[in-house]
Amino acid sequence: MNNELAELLFPNIDKTPEETEALFPQRNLKEGAMVTRFGPSPTGFMHIGNLWGAFLDSIMAKETNGICYLRMEDTDSKREVEGAKELILNALDHFHIHYDEGFGKDGSYGPYIQSDRKEIYQVFAKELVKNGQAYPSFMTEEELQEIRQGQEIRKEITGIYGHYATDRDLSLEEVKKHLENGDSYVIRIKSPGDMNKQIILHDCIKGDILLPENIIDEVILKKDGIPTYHFAHVVDDHLMKTTHVIRGDEWIPSYPKHLQLFQMLGWKSPKYAHHATLTKKEDGKIRKLSKRKDPEFSVSYYKEAGIPAEAVRLYLATLSNTNFEEWYLQNKDKTLEDFTFSYKKMPVGGTLFDIEKLNNICRTYFSRLTADAVYEDCLVYNLEYDTSFAQLMKDNKNRLISFLNIERNAKRPRKDIATYKDLKQESFYMLDSLFFDDAKVTYREMEEKKYDITLLEEYATIFEEGDSYEQWYERVKNFADEHGYASEVKTYKASPEEYKGHVGDICEMIRFAITGRTKTPDLYQILSILGKENLKKRVKFFQKYLQEL
């Protein structure tokens, strides 16, 4: 009877499970090599949480000389969004998430898009029907809803199981009658589970977790013949020889379903690594990052904001292994490729997405680049997002690189640039066209400051290009002395009443006049880059500004 039922439901499926299995041979990999997969669903943009998953798949496979493949999980045609597949590919490319085979690439285990694997799933669904392990269910949405409501009122487990699974007992004749009527149906498993028994999930990250056995007659094929996630996961990861399923821990509760499916099909289940989901704090509450609610976590946001892809990778690495950050700070000449990640060091609890931390990582990242690299990377960004500044960058290449070099090669590099965007506001005073446009705006912010204009004018005449730092500083100190300012801050502090101020005040005056700021990198070097003529020009500019007040 089951044979007849199977033929009735799947007349077009003539491949056997054995023939299908033969299409997916064992992979020839070394002991310990992990086969992982990234399985995004093309239902919109990718957010940072999705990217994290892809990152983990990628590094764990790479680290063990295994295979990471990309499988497009598009079984939900209702939610599919036009162009989402391209967005996913672009994101993986932008963030340098490497995968060896899969959607958009070659590979011997395809197709790598689930909608093209429909017949494969049906081969195994047919087999389950044949073995009496699955059956067609003709229940309507209304019936299902009614059952659920009753279960909720009675505080029972919701779903189709036990005596709720009335279609389990449909006779062949009844099925035929439904089919003749054109009634739509799904394929459900006949769950052999016992609610009172428990199964163990040996999770690579979280350790052993005890869960109740599945008793639900889970849907494996929807009414359009497309598999549910649960069935597609089991069939695909078996055939494609996945060794480690890395996915968010929101999947832990459905693990019993997956284990049961593997057992019903007589397959060995892969290992699982359930990572914490990325959460955010909103109105004091913590919740899972959501595609619909949190567009600011879209990966395209990072690109537009000028956050380097590598910095995002570093952030994902700190999320991935709790000991990564410390290691990275201690190994200033290493990159994340040098670090060995392990499941054991992955965080077990929820992980709050922290944009401030990412910001900090960006600063550290930039501080380790050469000035040339910062210049080139910022140029690439601005060519796309701020073309007029990009032109200015080209026109002032040498000056900008000199500026970026200030305090860069020292043991204690500056950390004032966090994004490609920041270069403009951090360096604007080095670019004459921007400075003479914008400086007045900046000057105005400090109106309460009183500076001795005549001193500035005189200073501009005694400044000598080519002075070493010591010579320069000596000259400034002498200059301070001659005009009633203490040449040492300490001397001034000891008896402030004897001086107009100290050498620091002189420096501040110069700094403010030539940059419009009270905080900048090393003043000597800025002066050296600008040169004497420019200094004079800027002093005049400042004087004019003060006079116009």
Add this chain to the structure above:
RNA sequence: GGUCUAUUAGUCAAGGGGUUAAGACACCACCCUCUCAAGGUGGGAACACGGGUUCAAAUCCCGUAUAGACUACCA
């Protein structure tokens, strides 16, 4: 409601029976110092609560509280 998970300083976190309970960021003080940044020294600051097991509990067990995930013909 049910199932599962988590809870160590402002934040991220190490430690899984015996520790003066690491470390980082942040904060405070001092030092260095032309400003800022960076750096140095020092400091304040934590095991959610209640029981139990034990010579000994942050660590193991049981409750409670709080937070999160799941509970679809979504993934």
